[in-house]
Amino acid sequence: MELVTKDRKTIDPLETIETHNNTAALTINPLESEAIYIFREVVAQFEKPVLLFSGGKDSITLVRLAQKAFYPAKIPFPLLHIDTGHNFPETIAFRDKLVEELGVELIVRYVQDSIDQGKVVEEKGKYASRNSLQTTTLLDALDEFKFDAAIGGARRDEEKARAKERIFSVRDDFGQWDEKNQRPELFDHLNGKISLGQNVRVFPISNWTELDVWSYINKEKIEIPSIYFAHIRKTFVRDGMIWSADEAVYREEDEVVEDRLVRFRTVGDMSCTAAVLSDAVTLEKVVEEIRASTISERGARIDDKRSEAAMEKRKQQGYF
Amino acid sequence: MEVLKIATAGSVDDGKSTLIGRILYDTQSLTTDKLEAIEAKSKANGFDYLDFSLATDGLIAEREQGITIDVAHIYFSSKTKSYIVADTPGHIEYTRNMVTGASTSQASIILVDARKGVIEQTHRHFFINNLLRVKDIIVAVNKMDLVDFSESVYEEIKADFQKMIDQSEYKEQNITFIPVSALLGDNVVTSSENMPWYQGNTILDHLESLEAQDVYEQSQMRFPVQMVIRPKQTDFHDFRGYAGKIYGDDLEVGDEVTILPSLTTSRIKEIYFFDQKFDKAGRGSSCTITLEDDLNISRGDMIVKNAERPNIGKQLEAKVCWMDTKELQAGTQYFLQSGSNRILAKIKEVSGVIHTDFSGEDTTANSLKLNEVGKVNILMSRPLAYDSYTENRISGSFILIDAHTNTTAGVGFVQ
Numbered sequence: 001m002e003l004v005t006k007d008r009k010t011i012d013p014l015e016t017i018e019t020h021n022n023t024a025a026l027t028i029n030p031l032e033s034e035a036i037y038i039f040r041e042v043v044a045q046f047e048k049p050v051l052l053f054s055g056g057k058d059s060i061t062l063v064r065l066a067q068k069a070f071y072p073a074k075i076p077f078p079l080l081h082i083d084t085g086h087n088f089p090e091t092i093a094f095r096d097k098l099v100e101e102l103g104v105e106l107i108v109r110y111v112q113d114s115i116d117q118g119k120v121v122e123e124k125g126k127y128a129s130r131n132s133l134q135t136t137t138l139l140d141a142l143d144e145f146k147f148d149a150a151i152g153g154a155r156r157d158e159e160k161a162r163a164k165e166r167i168f169s170v171r172d173d174f175g176q177w178d179e180k181n182q183r184p185e186l187f188d189h190l191n192g193k194i195s196l197g198q199n200v201r202v203f204p205i206s207n208w209t210e211l212d213v214w215s216y217i218n219k220e221k222i223e224i225p226s227i228y229f230a231h232i233r234k235t236f237v238r239d240g241m242i243w244s245a246d247e248a249v250y251r252e253e254d255e256v257v258e259d260r261l262v263r264f265r266t267v268g269d270m271s272c273t274a275a276v277l278s279d280a281v282t283l284e285k286v287v288e289e290i291r292a293s294t295i296s297e298r299g300a301r302i303d304d305k306r307s308e309a310a311m312e313k314r315k316q317q318g319y320f
Numbered sequence: 321m322e323v324l325k326i327a328t329a330g331s332v333d334d335g336k337s338t339l340i341g342r343i344l345y346d347t348q349s350l351t352t353d354k355l356e357a358i359e360a361k362s363k364a365n366g367f368d369y370l371d372f373s374l375a376t377d378g379l380i381a382e383r384e385q386g387i388t389i390d391v392a393h394i395y396f397s398s399k400t401k402s403y404i405v406a407d408t409p410g411h412i413e414y415t416r417n418m419v420t421g422a423s424t425s426q427a428s429i430i431l432v433d434a435r436k437g438v439i440e441q442t443h444r445h446f447f448i449n450n451l452l453r454v455k456d457i458i459v460a461v462n463k464m465d466l467v468d469f470s471e472s473v474y475e476e477i478k479a480d481f482q483k484m485i486d487q488s489e490y491k492e493q494n495i496t497f498i499p500v501s502a503l504l505g506d507n508v509v510t511s512s513e514n515m516p517w518y519q520g521n522t523i524l525d526h527l528e529s530l531e532a533q534d535v536y537e538q539s540q541m542r543f544p545v546q547m548v549i550r551p552k553q554t555d556f557h558d559f560r561g562y563a564g565k566i567y568g569d570d571l572e573v574g575d576e577v578t579i580l581p582s583l584t585t586s587r588i589k590e591i592y593f594f595d596q597k598f599d600k601a602g603r604g605s606s607c608t609i610t611l612e613d614d615l616n617i618s619r620g621d622m623i624v625k626n627a628e629r630p631n632i633g634k635q636l637e638a639k640v641c642w643m644d645t646k647e648l649q650a651g652t653q654y655f656l657q658s659g660s661n662r663i664l665a666k667i668k669e670v671s672g673v674i675h676t677d678f679s680g681e682d683t684t685a686n687s688l689k690l691n692e693v694g695k696v697n698i699l700m701s702r703p704l705a706y707d708s709y710t711e712n713r714i715s716g717s718f719i720l721i722d723a724h725t726n727t728t729a730g731v732g733f734v735q
Contacts, residue, residue: 024599026591026607030323036606037565040546044619044660068594071608072559073551156393164392183728184420184643188565189657189719193726207404209395293351 031212032065035204037188038167039069039151042202043076045192046149049202050107052138053079055091056267057224058153058205061213063098064222065204066151078105080150082138084130085112086248086270094225109141126238128250129272139175142199149192151202157209168192169201177201210265214290218283228286230263230278241274265290322532327406327421327454329445330431335462339431339502340394340407341372343524346509349396369503391417398524401532415691416643418448419731423717427456427530429523434467434499438480443677446481450488451639451693451733453710455537456530457495458523465501469514474499487678498523538603539712541569542630543623544659549608561592561608562617564660567714571609572600576626579617580705585626586611620661622705622715630707630715633700637735638709639674640688640696644722644729648688648696654729656700658718663704665720669697688730696732709733 042049051066053059066075081095099106111133114120119140120133142150156162166182168190183191194200205213217224234245236255243249245257248270262275263286280286330336341358344350350358362371394405406421422428430445432438449457459481467473478497485495498507499518506512509524521529549561575588591598592608601607609623617623624630642648648667656665672681673694681695688694709716720730 024597026593026598026601026605028602028605030604033565033604033606037546040563040606041660044547069563069606070549071592071594072553072556072561073549074553157395184416184731186420186423186719186728186731187714187717188659189717191657191719191721191726191728193655193662193721195726198726207393207395209397209402211397212402 031205031208032068032216034207035062035065036069038190038202038204039066041190041192042149042151042204043070045190046200048145048147049077049149049151050080050142050145050147051075051077051151052153053081053095053106054153054267055081055087055095055225056153057213057217057228058155060098060222060224061208061216062151062153062204063102064220067102075102075104077151078107080107080109080141080145080147082134082141083108083110083112084134084269084271085110086130086246088225088227088244088264088267088270090225090227091267094223098223107141107145109137109144111137113137114140126250126252129269131269131272134269135175142175147199148194149200149202151204153205154201154203155208155210155213156203156206165203165206167203167206169203170194171199171201173197175199211287211290214283214287218287221283225267227264227267230261230281232259233262233275234258235260235262235275242276243274244270246270322400323402323404324427324527324530324532325404325406325425326427326429326527327408327418327425328429328431329408329418329422329449330462331433331436331439331441334431334433335373335502336431337373337407338371339429339460339462339500339508339523340405341374342502342505342508343405344394344396345370345372346505347396347398347524372502391421398528400528403527415444415448416641418445419452419641419643422449422452422454423731425454426532427458427527428454429458429460432459432461432477432481434461434463434470434473434477437477438484440677442481443484446484446488447676447678447693448641450490450493451641453490453493453713455492455494457493458526459495459497460502460523461497461499462502464499464506464512464515465504469499469501469506469512471515471517474518484678496520496526498526537568537713539568540628540630540707541571541603541625542567542707542712542715543571543609544661544714545617545619545621545623546660547619548617559610560614561610562623563606563608564623565606566601566603568603568712570600570602573598577611577623578626578629579615580622580624580630581632581703582616582621583632584613584615586613586615588612622659622661624705630705630712632703632705634703635668635697635699636704636706637695637697638718638732639693639735640720640730640732641693642688642690642730644727645690646722646725646729647690648694648720648730650686653723655721655723656698656704656718656732657721658704658706659714661704662721664701664723666699666701667696668699671695671697695735698732706734708735 111130114137115122120136154162166185234257235242236245236257263278264275280289328336358374361374392407396403408418408421428449432442461474461477499515500507506514507522543564543566545562546564549563551559573588578585589612590610591601650667650670653666656663670686672683673685673692674681707715716734718732719728722729
């Protein structure tokens with residue numbers, strides 16, 4: 001038998017299964033169906049859910065799934081963006097346009113405010129990033145609005161500690177994740193009962209892989225920010241990775257800035273998101289590139305490389 | 321693309337994580353950076369070979385102790401299928417995680433250490449897969465390299481395992497034995513040259529041959545209403561849609577349906593998926609339906625076809641697997657949740673604790689401890705529409721939620 005994981009040109013993970021020959025029969029995409037089911041459980045079981053929106057492809061996918069889950073009603077919860085201040089400008093423009101189109105409420109809370117209030121201290125030096133500072137701003141925002149469910153686009157294939165996340169992940173007053181005491185999740189019986197002070201992180205696309213997300217965006221023709229496509233950018237190379245040469249990213253004097261044809265695989269804080277060399281200018285080409293890729297997505301996130309247990313430690317502290 | 325969900329079960333050191341790591345490695349599913357991390361870590365730990373278990377053992381405590389303590393989900397793809405593996409821990413105190421993994425899987429791999437053979441844990445693993453009615457089971461007799469790839473050792477283990485199968489009531493379960501060495505890769509993805517006496521499939525070939533279908537098998541159509549969608553917009557002024565997931569069988573426009581527990585009847589008017597209307601939708605689809613009649617329907621109600629009514633009642637008997645450190649006691653109140661329905665319930669009686677080695681039951685017990693399976697009689701504060709678990713996995717199962725801590729304390733399978 002031939003396996004073609006590295007070069008999977010022949011498969012489309014989200015190719016739908018025909019259930020009937022009848023042309024007006026609904027075809028099922030099991031991952032999409034599961035995500036829609038989860039969205040509806042969130043709205044039915046919680047009083048004040050919110051969707052955490054970063055402007056990245058995973059949260060954009062979540063928005064599309066939410067639209068599908070509640071049609072013809074509008075998405076019945078607001079979007080919350082935790083702004084590190086180090087965003088790619090393209091992402092912010094895209095965000096505002098999307099919110100306008102959907103007619104949903106957008107709440108923005110700024111890491112800069114948390115810094116100004118003295119709640120967190122800005123990192124210094126070569127690897128300074130605001131990524132871990134987001135946690136405080138996020139927890140404050142959840143508290144401010146009394147959100148009891150925060151929906152996020154994390155996927156289990158991203159990272160080892162995330163592989164153990166539940167779909168409904170209960171957090172305590174401090175936003176902490178107690179990974180050893182997680183609720184078992186059986187069948188489709190999702191338990192969203194929580195005590196006062198607790199809240200839940202919800203992950204509707206837990207079971208999707210990076211390729212699943214891209215294939216879905218491609219199939220649904222979902223609009224995404226331009227930085228996901230190949231473009232010329234001023235960059236420099238550090239530790240074998242390509243960084244955006246921007247004020248928000250610390251750069252040593254000997255780190256040379258050059259124009260390169262690049263795109264981004266994830267869109268996080270600019271100070272911790274590396275670019276890849278790419279000439280993929282269309283969705284089809286991006287999907288092809290992902291299929292052929294042998295570097296995993298989080299390999300381009302410098303914050304996970306700090307230590308093997310980096311992600312788990314951040315999660316215990318309430319990071320998304 | 322088909323999605324096949326599989327669970328793994330094995331005792332400590334049976335090589336479960338190594339097996340999964342091996343599958344990932346041999347299917348080129350490990351990306352360069354992950355592989356490099358495994359190589360570096362294996363070297364740092366002073367191992368002679370690549371420790372594939374590092375690919376899956378994600379939590380710090382697990383890496384320190386070298387064991388898997390929580391369900392981890394792992395993804396890989398072949399040419400024909402996407403696989404989701406629930407890697408579940410084998411030691412007794414984490415049985416609840418094994419039940420969890422098996423509940424969303426349609427196939428299970430049970431590992432047996434060729435040197436140890438069928439042990440008490442193996443009984444438990446098979447028992448759980450049996451209780452949950454996981455359709456396809458692969459018994460992977462692992463570490464064949466440590467018993468000189470001996471056919472007689474393998475045959476002996478097979479015969480021992482067969483004794484358990486003979487005691488099983490679920491005769492339709494497909495059970496396949498495969499001798500493997502996860503460490504060396506024999507019969508995992510590639511056929512073993514060390515075991516020419518074995519002519520069967522490798523583990524991956526066998527998985528490829530399985531028909532991927534929803535874990536909720538074909539049965540009578542059940543549509544638990546998750547929520548009522550009322551847009552209150554000018555375009556959809558009178559729209560009243562019932563959002564839910566279809567289980568068991570197809571649903572068609574025009575189908576005569578009964579709404580439970582009220583027993584009112586109507587007909588399916590429209591089936592929506594997003595902004596499209598369909599004549600028919602298959603099981604597994606999350607859609608929104610409208611009815612011909614204006615009825616009072618809310619979350620927790622169940623829509624079924626007229627001729628296929630389930631049981632409705634305030635009392636049921638179930639096998640319960642207990643998952644909480646706080647014991648289940650007769651007389652205690654819990655919330656019983658089945659799909660979108662959550663009802664206050666009371667344990668009337670624990671009529672027996674079932675021995676998970678198929679040796680019968682203890683009828684003197686009146687409580688259930690963590691990881692025990694018992695027969696329980698439950699009273700509910702209002703009527704529930706339910707099936708037996710053998711007839712329908714979704715409407716025949718439920719969870720029990722602790723009324724004080726809100727934790728999921730147990731799972732029940734209606735008799």
